[in-house]
Amino acid sequence: MTITSLTPGAPAVSAARPVEELGLRESATFDRATIADIQRAAATGVYDIRGWGAKRKVPHFDDLLFLGASMSRYPLEGYRERCDTDVVLGDRYASRPLHLQTPVTIAGMSFGALSANAKEALGRGASEVGTSTTTGDGGMTPEERGQSKHLVYQYLPSRYGMNPDDLRKADAIEIVLGQGAKPGGGGMLLGQKITERVAGMRTLPVGIDQRSASRHPDWTGPDDLEIKIGELREITDWKTPIYVKIGASRPYYDTALAVKAGADVVVVDGMQGGTAATQQVFIENVGIPTLAAIPQAVQALQELGLHRKVQLIVSGGIRTGADVAKAMALGADAVAIGTAALIALGDNDPRYAAEYAAMGSAAGFYDDFQDGRDPAGITTQDPDLSSRLDPITGGRRLANYLRVLTMEAQTIARACGKSHLRNLEPEDLVALTIEASAMARVPLAGTSWIPGAK
């Protein structure tokens, strides 16, 4: 391209000049990441696979603000008055519901995708603050069962490592229909992460690419799901709470159907929710934002008269206590974190900058979890790399982070005059953008307008 904005006689453009100074116009349509994607596809003939959730900018909790107490609302004293945070999950039918001390739970992540040390660290951190952690595609490891006070056992289409002994050891069962990063997609673990132990847990040959199923093998649709839930309840003598997890696409209908099928808890994961390995085209183009999903799920529960009776856990892009408080104000009973928990353990830490650079990435951008070469020792099965993550230190870091999230959420709840996080309500919120207002169904700040409201 020709530079036309330079005045005559100005020094010639040097390739060494920072690109920002050149006055070049980057195409919004063909930006540098898009150009790199096309060139990578042309060079390799294979689509891009990566970890994390949607990276595109979508309406999110950042687009909401709280209205603090003032004349018509009384705030609570920050360091004096109680603001409780505990939550009971699964008391609709289960005789042993979970009672967690904080509504911030750890989302399902598999041993296989994560190292044994990372799973243990998640269990330690969650247990220290009295919350739950969750297994993933690949079964339950002794490390995480041993270190997790409250362990949710995922029931996935692949049924890798699924067995009734572990089912009976679980504190809750989460039937997974999908996840926000890829509603309608199955799991994927590439050969380099299929070590002997991972392969053994999944009954697969060592070293092969493993694609787990996207549909459950023995039930189809909500009527079958009701019977399936009945079977799991019978096997566990009606003691264990049963969650149903959906990737956010049609959350109004999916929530209603999960409730009708007999779920104790519904988990809704928005498109910003992470994955260990999925096609980028899937992550970025399938599913809806977390913000858009919550009001739909809450509406379904309210119309059935079961809001707060069937609990709603929301995940996908929770980073701060403000996000926790906003999700709960919109009607969630609890939230789950995955990507943020891994960051707390050390994922994408700038201290590994040189190693990220050597792999063609950078701290803050690294998402090639499928390669198993994670310098932070989290998304790897390499013994040397995974030994970099000390599960005790990692657990402490996660516990610290979970405490911060909880205290931040309490700070906001007290400012809104709430003595329990669950007392936050949509009326405490306004939106900064028309899009967020329409999705979250709270008014645009300074107006009483909610686009689309009847």
Added chain:
Amino acid sequence: MVTLIETQTQDYATVTAEVSTRTDLADSPVRDLNQALHNATDGQSWTVENPGGKHSLAVGINAGVTVTINGHAGYYAAGMHQKGEVTVNGNAGVGLAENIMSGKVHVKGDASQSAAATGHGGLVVIDGNAGARCGISMKGVDIVVGGNIGHMSAFMAQAGRLVVCGDAGDALGDSIYEARIYVKGTVASLGADCVEKPMRAEHLAELAGLLAAAGRTDNPADFKRYGSARNLYHFSVHNSTSY
């Protein structure tokens, strides 16, 4: 580097019971039956009358008990079965013995779709026909079907053995891993990456053992063997038309 999984020959211990408890599901709930079975000890026995196609009968057994169901069972009969022996004197619904770990489940009639789905071990015998997706995602279970099986059977089958004394429907063994399939009759079509393989002496021997365990007299020499061509074990863009 691919290390193949060895399928172990299993010992399906037969349980001998002394006294049998009679449960009539016409006047007691399924929940009581399952609770009693979960509290049971080795050697105990149950006879279940009037099952009426109810779901989740005798699920989660974890002891050497024998259960005889006189009539038809609904979905997930003997689901997640371990150790004991369940016999259905009738037909079974969807997901018979799903995720069975060990022990034996025997259906005298037909079984609906997804029989023995994801089973990790044990033996499932169906004297009649089985519907679609028989042995889907099987992980070590042995299945012997006296009649025919439906389409997409042994889909993504990982380990274990499926024996079919009748015919198999379309797309048999699609995306199969290391499970072995033996079919006596015709196969409507094979799924992606599933191929016919030679019957060697060890296969005739293991098939004879499976047929004997199922109480059948078919001749192993009349069967053909099918398994994975192992061409789809590693993703390659050149295979994109195989899926």
